[in-house]
Amino acid sequence: MPVADLSTLPPQERAEKSLLFKPFQLGGMGRLEHRIALAPLTRNRGRPSDKHEGTWVPWDIQTKYYTQRATKGGLLISEALPISLQARAGSMFNVPGIFTDEQKEGWKSVVEAVKPTGAVFVAQLFHGGRSGGHTALSRAVSSSATRIESSLMGGPGDVPDEMTLEDIKRTIGDYVQCAKNAIEAGFDGIEIHGGNGYLPDQFLHSNVNKRTDAYGGSIGNRNRFVIELCEAVASAIGPDKFGLRLAPYGFFNETRGTQRTEQWSELCRALAPKGYAYIHFMEARYDEVLSEQTKLSALGQEMSTDFSSDGLPTLEPFRAILGKDTPMIVAGGYDTENCWEVVDSGRADIIAFGRFFTSNPDLVWRIQNGKELVKYIRPLFYVWPEGKPAQGYVDFANHEENVHTQEEKLVLEEHKKRGIVVAKPGWQLSQDGVQLGEIFV
Numbered sequence: 001m002p003v004a005d006l007s008t009l010p011p012q013e014r015a016e017k018s019l020l021f022k023p024f025q026l027g028g029m030g031r032l033e034h035r036i037a038l039a040p041l042t043r044n045r046g047r048p049s050d051k052h053e054g055t056w057v058p059w060d061i062q063t064k065y066y067t068q069r070a071t072k073g074g075l076l077i078s079e080a081l082p083i084s085l086q087a088r089a090g091s092m093f094n095v096p097g098i099f100t101d102e103q104k105e106g107w108k109s110v111v112e113a114v115k116p117t118g119a120v121f122v123a124q125l126f127h128g129g130r131s132g133g134h135t136a137l138s139r140a141v142s143s144s145a146t147r148i149e150s151s152l153m154g155g156p157g158d159v160p161d162e163m164t165l166e167d168i169k170r171t172i173g174d175y176v177q178c179a180k181n182a183i184e185a186g187f188d189g190i191e192i193h194g195g196n197g198y199l200p201d202q203f204l205h206s207n208v209n210k211r212t213d214a215y216g217g218s219i220g221n222r223n224r225f226v227i228e229l230c231e232a233v234a235s236a237i238g239p240d241k242f243g244l245r246l247a248p249y250g251f252f253n254e255t256r257g258t259q260r261t262e263q264w265s266e267l268c269r270a271l272a273p274k275g276y277a278y279i280h281f282m283e284a285r286y287d288e289v290l291s292e293q294t295k296l297s298a299l300g301q302e303m304s305t306d307f308s309s310d311g312l313p314t315l316e317p318f319r320a321i322l323g324k325d326t327p328m329i330v331a332g333g334y335d336t337e338n339c340w341e342v343v344d345s346g347r348a349d350i351i352a353f354g355r356f357f358t359s360n361p362d363l364v365w366r367i368q369n370g371k372e373l374v375k376y377i378r379p380l381f382y383v384w385p386e387g388k389p390a391q392g393y394v395d396f397a398n399h400e401e402n403v404h405t406q407e408e409k410l411v412l413e414e415h416k417k418r419g420i421v422v423a424k425p426g427w428q429l430s431q432d433g434v435q436l437g438e439i440f441v
C-alpha cells in the first residue's frame, strides 16, 4: 500500500517509514531488504584474454567494484555482458562477456566474492546488433539492413546484415546459453538488455526494423523477437529468475520508432502473464547523449500525438498493464530526493541508480542517512589514464561517517587528497558538454 507523504520527516525517520527501505521479494532472484539497485553500467575494465581473440574477462577489479556497492539484500545488476563475438559489436572494447568458459569462470570468482555481502546479483545479457559495426572477427547484424546515420551517434555506421530466420534462432540460442552460464556462475538471475538501441530494441523500433516477414511490419510483429527471446531464456532458467530492461522513450543509437506508447503497451500485455521477476524501465527524461531539455523537446515534437504538451510521457501506462504481479524497476535521473515518492506512491517497486552509484559506493547508506552525494567523473566512465583502470572506478570512498574497514579508510584518504566534489541539486539531470569542464579528472 502506498504510504503518506514523508518528505518533511528527518532522513532516518523517513527511511524507517518509507517503502524504499522495506523488504521486497524479487521473484526467485531473492529477497531484497531495500529498493535501491545498482543499474547496469558498462565500464570497460575487463582484462584482455590471452586465449580468445577479441574477448575480455572479469578480474579482481570487478570483484572490488561490485563488492564496494553491495549491501545485504541490495540488488546489483551487472554491466552489459556480450553473449557472443558478434554481440560485442565493434564498440565494446574491454567489456567482459559471458560466452567463453574463461569469462564464465571469471564471473564465478566475482560472484563468489560478492555473495557473502548478502546482495542479490543479476547478470545483464547484451547484444549490440548494428551499434558497433563490422569487425575483423564478426559482421554486425540487425533486424534490417538499416544503419545508424546521425553523426551524434558516430554515424554514418556500417550497414548491418539483415538477420535471417536462422540468425534469429542462433542468436536466441546464444542468449539461452549465456543465461545458463550466468546461473552456473552463481548469478541469482539474468536481465536482458532490451533498451538503448541494442539488438532487441532494433526489432522494436519502426525506423530500424523494416522487415516484411513475421518479425516486422506491425506492432505485434516488431514485438515478436523480444517475446520469443524472453520465453526461450525464461524457460531455460525459470521465469522467476528472468528480467527484461526496456527504454520505450529512448533515442540512443538512433531509435526513432513511432507509436511508442502503443508498441510498448502491447509488449507489456504479452509479458504480464509470464511470471517474470521484473521489467526494468528507463525514464523518458534520461538520454545518454542529449541534455534532459533537448531530449524532452525532441520527444515532444516526435510524439505530439502521444502525449500532451503540458505532460511528459510516463511509465504509468506500462505499470498499469503489468500490474502488481510483475515488479517494476525504474531508472534515469533519480537522486536523493526524487527517489522516495516514486516507490512510496506505488509507481515503481525498485529504483536503479546509475551515475551516482559510480561515485558513491555507499549510495544506499547515504540515501538512508540523508547525506550529500559525490559528483561522478564522466570522462572516466569508459576509459582511464594509461595503466590506471582503478581511477574513476574503485577509488571513490564511502562517506566519512561510514568508513569501517582499513581498506575503506585508505580509499577515503586517497579520495580526500584528490578532492571530494559534492553534487549540486539537479546537476545530474543535465548531461551537456558544459559540465565536462566542471568535472575533475
Ligand SMILES: Cc1cc2nc3c(=O)[nH]c(=O)nc-3n(C[C@H](O)[C@H](O)[C@H](O)COP(=O)(O)O)c2cc1C
Pocket (backbone or CB within 6 Å): 039, 040, 041, 042, 043, 079, 080, 124, 193, 195, 196, 245, 282, 286, 331, 332, 333, 334, 352, 353, 354, 355, 356, 381, 382
Ligand atoms: C557509464 C554508463 C554505462 C552504462 N551502461 C549500461 C549498460 O551496460 N546497460 C544498460 O542497460 N544501461 C547502461 N547505462 C544506463 C544506466 O543503467 C542508467 O539507466 C542511466 O545511467 C540512467 O540512470 P542515472 O540517471 O541514475 O545515471 C549506462 C549508463 C552510464 C552512465
